[in-house]
Amino acid sequence: MNDFRLAIINTGAANIHSVEKAVRIVGGDPIVTTSADEISSADAAILPGVGANDAVMQQLVDRELIETIRDFASSGRPLLCVCLGMQILFESSEEGELPGLGVLRGRVVRFPSVTGNSNGRRLKVPHMGWNKVRFLDDLVTRHPVFSGIEQDTYFYFVHSYHCVADDASDIAATSPHGIEVCAAVVHDNVVGTQFHPEKSGRSGLEIYSKFLAYARRRP
Template sequence: MIAIIDYDAGNMKSVEKAFQYLNEDAVITRDRKAILEADRVVLPGVGAFGDAMERLHSYDLVETIQDAVKSGKPFLGICLGLQLLFDSSEETPGVKGLGLLPGEILRIPAAEGLKIPHMGWNSIDIKEDSRLFEGIDRQSYMYFVHSYYLKARNPEDVAATTWYSTDIHAAVEHDNIFACQFHPEKSSELGLRILKNFADLRL
């Protein structure tokens, strides 16, 4: 069973529907027992970093997420869910993230001819040995919606990059932690392949 963490942050239903399309058993929940007993956990999210962390604290989900990751089960962050895994964000100075991986979330710098937020399809450059992107062409297009981006502190954690005004760390993999800045649930067949790869992971 795949637990999709419910903290009132956007794209939970579309993630659930994507897994259901793949014939995967997925449930939207904020129940600690259900999350810790699940085979896999997904942290989705759309919105502001500070508001999201406030909701995670208010629903007592911070420790639950940390314990789920410590258990070694596959854990996937999507969009804002990726950003929350790291230390901090320029979007909300002074608010601590989950700190599960080292890195910061920065504002996408302004550039002539580019709109912020970054919305739409962008090509990503995938690392060769990525487990999350197995079977996917190394130059593939994914769907993004974001104004802030990840700068991971450990280059070996970066599974894919993209360019939009700056070099963006678009996906990470570290032990049992996986995360995407883009939306696999909105990225057509290739996005579904990513979710299927996550569902089939054996760590």
């Protein structure tokens, strides 16, 4: 237990520190790192991200972390990807030229420019603010990271592009913003949230807490 190592992969993204603070307040002791060795030897990892696709992918290319993260994802060890961190799990993004990690099949696309809601009001992009998250699995089959979180709990979102998964089974939750936005993904040990748990108050901290518990439980 004491030698459990959690790595927060430093993508150069501005929210690294908020993620670290959130993990610490729920009892984690993460290292924030760009070192391939430290990531590879960690028991669990978090991949945060904000900003633009190419900026983050270029950072990962420059730091030679692409293979490191892919290997980590396929190793079965818990990996939590947040916001842009979740988007780069996919193969490509309309936001940039650089390919994604390709851990999940699918792509990232811009919100349609003309989307309306039922009130006839124009929907704004970025999708910024608190929105309801609806999990697709019921409580029994839910991934441990999302277990016990009530349907329609509000989480904080900020993004202009959204994920379109090829495999519907990768989608763990959606939120309504003109379309049903992919709000969370689960693929075995790989979990992603489009929303920012580190900015979603108590509900968000609960996700970091459950991720830690899930990661520590694993052999």
